Amino acid sequence: MRRLTKLTSVLAASALMFGLTTTSALANTEIKGSGASFAKGLMDECISQYNATSPAIKVAAYGSIGSGSGRSQLVGKTVNFAMSDGYWSSSDLAKINAADYIFAPFAGAPVTLPFNVAGVTSLNLTAKNVTDIFSGRVTKWNDPTIQANNKNAKLPDASIVVVYRSDSSGTTQIFTQYLGAHDPLAREVGVFNTLFQPAGGIGSPQNQGVMTSVKNTPNAIGYVDFADASTSGKPMAKLQNGAKQFIAPSLQAAARFLSAQPVPGSKGYVYSRYKTSNIKGAYQLSGYTYYIMPKAPVAGVIEFANYVLNTCGPTRAAAVKYTALDGKMKKFALEQVAKAKRP
Numbered sequence: 001m002r003r004l005t006k007l008t009s010v011l012a013a014s015a016l017m018f019g020l021t022t023t024s025a026l027a028n029t030e031i032k033g034s035g036a037s038f039a040k041g042l043m044d045e046c047i048s049q050y051n052a053t054s055p056a057i058k059v060a061a062y063g064s065i066g067s068g069s070g071r072s073q074l075v076g077k078t079v080n081f082a083m084s085d086g087y088w089s090s091s092d093l094a095k096i097n098a099a100d101y102i103f104a105p106f107a108g109a110p111v112t113l114p115f116n117v118a119g120v121t122s123l124n125l126t127a128k129n130v131t132d133i134f135s136g137r138v139t140k141w142n143d144p145t146i147q148a149n150n151k152n153a154k155l156p157d158a159s160i161v162v163v164y165r166s167d168s169s170g171t172t173q174i175f176t177q178y179l180g181a182h183d184p185l186a187r188e189v190g191v192f193n194t195l196f197q198p199a200g201g202i203g204s205p206q207n208q209g210v211m212t213s214v215k216n217t218p219n220a221i222g223y224v225d226f227a228d229a230s231t232s233g234k235p236m237a238k239l240q241n242g243a244k245q246f247i248a249p250s251l252q253a254a255a256r257f258l259s260a261q262p263v264p265g266s267k268g269y270v271y272s273r274y275k276t277s278n279i280k281g282a283y284q285l286s287g288y289t290y291y292i293m294p295k296a297p298v299a300g301v302i303e304f305a306n307y308v309l310n311t312c313g314p315t316r317a318a319a320v321k322y323t324a325l326d327g328k329m330k331k332f333a334l335e336q337v338a339k340a341k342r343p
Helices: 002-027 037-051 067-075 127-135 170-182 206-216 251-258 301-316 327-338
Strands: 033-035 081-084 101-112 161-165 202-204 220-222 238-240 286-294
Touching: 033 067, 037 081, 037 101, 037 170, 037 206, 037 286, 037 301, 067 081, 067 170, 067 286, 081 301, 101 170, 101 251, 101 301, 101 327, 127 161, 127 170, 127 238, 161 170, 161 206, 170 286, 202 206, 206 220, 251 286, 286 301, 301 327
Parallel strands: 033 081, 161 202, 161 220
Antiparallel strands: 081 286, 101 286
16 A cells, blocks of 8 residues: 555656646747837737747747847846847847857848828928938027928927937938938937937837827927837938938838848848938938847747748838848848857
């Protein structure tokens, strides 16, 4: 009887251990990513499409928390990959060895300037107009420098309300790179109001927050990803490009600009030629969003990256307002992903 009791106890313990092992294995069937709100539409679509293929390891719902926060979560190992529209910040680089991570461009899109001015549905802005407005040097909508390019518009004698990102933002990095290329007093920053402090400005978190503030604030203008701006019902400014054309944001116009940019170097990040490009039909305030992963990622991270680059991007990116990578940039991105060590 004692032997039977002992055998029963052993079998029960074995069953318990097997159960715990199985539960542990099942718990490791999902990877997580977070970061750029600029990338939210693409990530939501591609995660849904990818999970529908019944992969061994699925991808959890994307955390749209801003590029800087996504990078921090990746470094803190609370997510398995991050999306960012900007490169590592100086504070990031003080904590990590950048060589331990891989940056790969994932898709492109315009950064738009939606505005909310009563009775104005079309607005032409030069690069100088944009830098003057967002730096706070020009404060009225009917300023002669704005009116000069909008002779048929009835611009009001009203104060311009600048809406900017309050969080650490890759969209801000793209936007301030553009400003810095056209203004010696401007430079790239991740948090807008560390350098630019226009009077009466409104800070809002994430692209979605900026777009909501522009919609709800008379005489406002902000900088927002194309996916959110194009569904907002608010008009977007046309920007003068290097060929002296005023161009509305569109996927086609963004692709013309992005396709002419150099392939990244060892960092994996594109430093766009915002000032020197003079491509006809191009919308120059455009940029890439990037997939960041450790060089030795967990299972599933490489597979999801290849799926987006090879399948979801080419077939679904345009539908959710992004330009898919092709040609030399797609080849580079796939080469970056291939550098990762499979688990």
